[in-house]
Amino acid sequence: MLDAAERAIRRDGAGVSIDDIAREAGVTKPIVYAQVGKRTTLSDALAQRLADRLVEAAKRAIKKRRTPRTRLVAMIRSNLETLAEHRELFLFVTSGSSEDMAQRTLYLAGQSAKPLAEQTAAARTATGRDPAVAVAWSYAIVGMLNMVSLWWLTESAEPAERVADHIAELLWSGLGSDSSQGPT
Amino acid sequence: MLDAAERAIRRDGAGVSIDDIAREAGVTKPIVYAQVGKRTTLSDALAQRLADRLVEAAKRAIKKRRTPRTRLVAMIRSNLETLAEHRELFLFVTSGSSEDMAQRTLYLAGQSAKPLAEQTAAARTATGRDPAVAVAWSYAIVGMLNMVSLWWLTESAEPAERVADHIAELLWSGLGSDSSQGPT
DNA sequence: GTCGATATCTTACTGACGGTAAATACTATG
DNA sequence: CATAGTATTTACCGTCAGTAAGATATCGAC
Numbered sequence: 001m002l003d004a005a006e007r008a009i010r011r012d013g014a015g016v017s018i019d020d021i022a023r024e025a026g027v028t029k030p031i032v033y034a035q036v037g038k039r040t041t042l043s044d045a046l047a048q049r050l051a052d053r054l055v056e057a058a059k060r061a062i063k064k065r066r067t068p069r070t071r072l073v074a075m076i077r078s079n080l081e082t083l084a085e086h087r088e089l090f091l092f093v094t095s096g097s098s099e100d101m102a103q104r105t106l107y108l109a110g111q112s113a114k115p116l117a118e119q120t121a122a123a124r125t126a127t128g129r130d131p132a133v134a135v136a137w138s139y140a141i142v143g144m145l146n147m148v149s150l151w152w153l154t155e156s157a158e159p160a161e162r163v164a165d166h167i168a169e170l171l172w173s174g175l176g177s178d179s180s181q182g183p184t
Numbered sequence: 185m186l187d188a189a190e191r192a193i194r195r196d197g198a199g200v201s202i203d204d205i206a207r208e209a210g211v212t213k214p215i216v217y218a219q220v221g222k223r224t225t226l227s228d229a230l231a232q233r234l235a236d237r238l239v240e241a242a243k244r245a246i247k248k249r250r251t252p253r254t255r256l257v258a259m260i261r262s263n264l265e266t267l268a269e270h271r272e273l274f275l276f277v278t279s280g281s282s283e284d285m286a287q288r289t290l291y292l293a294g295q296s297a298k299p300l301a302e303q304t305a306a307a308r309t310a311t312g313r314d315p316a317v318a319v320a321w322s323y324a325i326v327g328m329l330n331m332v333s334l335w336w337l338t339e340s341a342e343p344a345e346r347v348a349d350h351i352a353e354l355l356w357s358g359l360g361s362d363s364s365q366g367p368t
Numbered sequence: 369g370t371c372g373a374t375a376t377c378t379t380a381c382t383g384a385c386g387g388t389a390a391a392t393a394c395t396a397t398g
Numbered sequence: 399c400a401t402a403g404t405a406t407t408t409a410c411c412g413t414c415a416g417t418a419a420g421a422t423a424t425c426g427a428c
Contacts, residue, residue: 015281019415033416038416039415091283099275101275102334136332141354143329143331156319166320167324172360173360174354174360174361213386215407
């Protein structure tokens with residue numbers, strides 16, 4: 001059923017109607033409602049699947065790399081490519097009106113961010129630094145990746161590799177690595 | 185008229201209907217359509233205003249600071265507080281279904297990001313480094329700020345000051361400042 | 369095999385909303 | 399007062415989320 005929903009989204013775009021999804025699943029609307037609840041519930045479930053895939057792909061991607069820096073590049077690139085593969089699904093789960101979208105976006109972000117946060121907290125604790133930044137950092141990184149992905153998917157012609165390199169440099173070395181610059 | 189729309193959004197939330205906006209403006213629906221066009225046009229116009237305010241507030245905030253690093257903290261904090269002040273408006277312009285929301289989110293981001301991008305490019309050119317990263321970095325930073333703001337507005341109880349400090353540290357020094365960590 | 373009960377699916381409906389066309393009130397000019 | 403033209407409203411259409419009532423199938427009892 002969720003698979004059918006994904007097929008319908010892939011075919012008809014993020015603005016697909018429940019009726020379309022039902023048709024794609026070979027049933028009628030009330031069946032969809034009985035199985036997955038209202039639209040927001042469906043979105044939540046699909047967001048969960050997407051988050052799982054992102055985390056899964058990231059894990060697979062960084063397994064081959066050895067240094068933290070190359071792992072970072074691999075993770076970013078994996079994120080770009082996974083979202084490119086599920087473009088409409090990504091738009092579907094991040095759309096939806098008002099309060100609800102905020103909740104779901106945060107949930108999606110939170111799922112992706114949790115591994116990052118745990119590890120960042122552990123690493124900082126291990127080196128005797130404040131782990132309190134971990135949660136904020138995780139959301140920051142996920143938000144960054146989401147926006148960059150959206151931009152890359154929609155407006156950029158650069159290869160994923162290049163974009164991933166750029167973002168990794170920012171994320172790894174920061175703006176301060178050249179001390180003469182900063183926001184004006 | 186746009187002011188009335190903002191009042192309606194503030195009062196009734198991001199899911200406000202055009203009829204509500206018209207009522208708030210003391211007119212009827214077709215007048216709204218005649219003056220600002222369809223819902224997406226309205227959203228675009230309000231996104232522009234919000235972007236202007238963000239840039240304006242950021243400029244004001246960093247004027248008092250001297251070092252790049254403190255300017256960065258001030259900019260982030262200004263972003264958090266400005267979006268907190270316009271929470272519902274922020275949710276309104278970043279919602280909306282499907283393809284359309286992507287366009288507008290990118291536009292909003294692009295507006296906020298433009299000053300950042302120009303300056304980053306200039307600074308990097310001045311120090312003999314590749315300025316090609318500038319555009320990607322701008323979107324990255326804006327996405328980061330948006331997500332952190334959303335999280336902070338919705339789920340965090342920490343003061344803006346602390347969050348701004350955390351994010352500034354990430355953005356200024358990067359993940360690599362302690363070389364033992366990195367994504368797993 | 370037939371009848372009745374229960375679970376399952378579908379058709380049909382409601383309410384809300386975005387967007388627009390037709391109707392109406394208003395104003396200016398002769 | 400009449401008429402032309404404009405501003406505004408009322409009334410409408412199509413679409414869609416969500417649900418209730420009706421139809422159909424399944425299964426047990428006799």
